[in-house]
Amino acid sequence: MSTSHAAAPTQKKAVRPFSLRDKIGYMFGDFGNDFTFLLQSSFFMNFYTNVMGISAAHVGTLLFAARILDAFTDVGAGRLIDVLNPGRSGRFKPWLLRIMIPVTVAALLMFSPFLQDGSYGVRLAWMIVTYILWGSVFYTLINIPYGSMASVISNQPGERASLSVFRSLGATLANLGISVLLPLIVFVQINGQSELSGTRMMLAAAGCGVLAVICYGLCFVNVEERITTPPKAPEQRASLAQTLGAMLRNRSLTGLIATSLFMLIAFMLLGGMMPYMLNEYFNDGQLLSVVNFVGLAPTLLLVPFAAKLAKTFGKKEVGTVGMTLAIVAALVLFVLRTDSPYVFMVGYAVLMLGVSCLNILIWAFITDVIDYQEISTGERNDATVYGMYSWARKLG
Numbered sequence: 001m002s003t004s005h006a007a008a009p010t011q012k013k014a015v016r017p018f019s020l021r022d023k024i025g026y027m028f029g030d031f032g033n034d035f036t037f038l039l040q041s042s043f044f045m046n047f048y049t050n051v052m053g054i055s056a057a058h059v060g061t062l063l064f065a066a067r068i069l070d071a072f073t074d075v076g077a078g079r080l081i082d083v084l085n086p087g088r089s090g091r092f093k094p095w096l097l098r099i100m101i102p103v104t105v106a107a108l109l110m111f112s113p114f115l116q117d118g119s120y121g122v123r124l125a126w127m128i129v130t131y132i133l134w135g136s137v138f139y140t141l142i143n144i145p146y147g148s149m150a151s152v153i154s155n156q157p158g159e160r161a162s163l164s165v166f167r168s169l170g171a172t173l174a175n176l177g178i179s180v181l182l183p184l185i186v187f188v189q190i191n192g193q194s195e196l197s198g199t200r201m202m203l204a205a206a207g208c209g210v211l212a213v214i215c216y217g218l219c220f221v222n223v224e225e226r227i228t229t230p231p232k233a234p235e236q237r238a239s240l241a242q243t244l245g246a247m248l249r250n251r252s253l254t255g256l257i258a259t260s261l262f263m264l265i266a267f268m269l270l271g272g273m274m275p276y277m278l279n280e281y282f283n284d285g286q287l288l289s290v291v292n293f294v295g296l297a298p299t300l301l302l303v304p305f306a307a308k309l310a311k312t313f314g315k316k317e318v319g320t321v322g323m324t325l326a327i328v329a330a331l332v333l334f335v336l337r338t339d340s341p342y343v344f345m346v347g348y349a350v351l352m353l354g355v356s357c358l359n360i361l362i363w364a365f366i367t368d369v370i371d372y373q374e375i376s377t378g379e380r381n382d383a384t385v386y387g388m389y390s391w392a393r394k395l396g
Contacts, residue, residue, distance in 0.1 A: 031174045077144050091228075183289045
């Protein structure tokens with residue numbers, strides 16, 4: 001989708017040109033996000049069922065109820081960011097410094113096993129409060145401005161595609177650290193049985209929190225917000241209801257939301273099942289490190305070529321071919337039902353190669369969608385649009 005017809009933005013004066021520094025800085029932002037997000041998505045269910053003794057049904061109910069809450073917090077946070085006056089460093093960057101400590105502390109509390117010997121009600125309440133604080137409050141308040149920022153770093157399609165690639169690279173590197181290295185640390189063998197250690201899990205969360213803060217700081221100092229649009233007076237802005245109505249009529253946004261929703265349903269379900277499958281079906285939780293590396297390797301292989309593929313064939317075309325490949329690989333694994341973890345790894349690598357073709361460029365789609373929203377309404381609502389998209393991903 002071309003951005004050439006978007007409402008003419010105002011360029012900041014005396015700002016350095018877009019460069020590799022911006023791409024690396026933006027990569028570190030996703031690196032920081034994923035130090036808590038991937039920690040939660042990879043180990044939360046296992047930690048609260050196997051360490052804290054919470055019913056899997058109660059954990060699942062919390063995850064679903066939180067997604068309903070996120071419909072309000074994500075869009076509300078986006079609206080708040082859009083209507084507030086920008087700070088000295090921009091509209092979105094200041095939120096990295098404001099929230100980076102609270103989000104990492106909340107993640108540490110979420111994986112603290114102090115109450116594992118308490119009553120069931122106390123353990124359940126601890127899980128609910130810490131998860132809501134982390135996901136629906138603090139992670140929302142740092143992820144939405146970070147994701148929205150790409151649309152104001154540059155308005156050039158090629159540069160935006162490169163930001164998407166580097167963001168995906170940051171996510172992959174964080175995934176390597178969390179999904180490949182952490183299982184070797186947090187799983188232990190007790191009487192020949194693989195188990196998750198609560199104490200090691202808490203220490204791992206603390207280490208990830210420190211690294212997340214460092215990464216957020218690196219993002220803040222290396223990224224520049226170059227594109228500004230003069231804010232409208234409150235009486236001139238569309239109401240939240242009018243803005244949401246325009247978003248629902250934005251076919252680019254609704255199509256991207258539907259795609260991400262179903263992709264994430266499959267992707268996160270697979271990631272959530274993986275520790276159980278390897279720990280209990282193959283009886284080796286540490287094998288999760290190898291499987292996760294096999295799944296992440298295709299993204300690393302695609303990084304040098306993704307932007308060129310998108311330029312040559314188009315983002316939609318690359319994503320469509322990739323998802324078709326992933327579906328075929330998943331169907332083959334389903335039919336085989338192999339008992340060999342190595343056969344499973346081969347099929348999983350092909351599946352993840354297909355997913356990566358779309359996922360590595362997905363963030364370039366959302367910046368185009370934000371521009372299209374401005375074309376349609378004459379009003380810039382970067383964070384509100386991204387908030388709606390973020391909620392769809394969380395729902396998935």
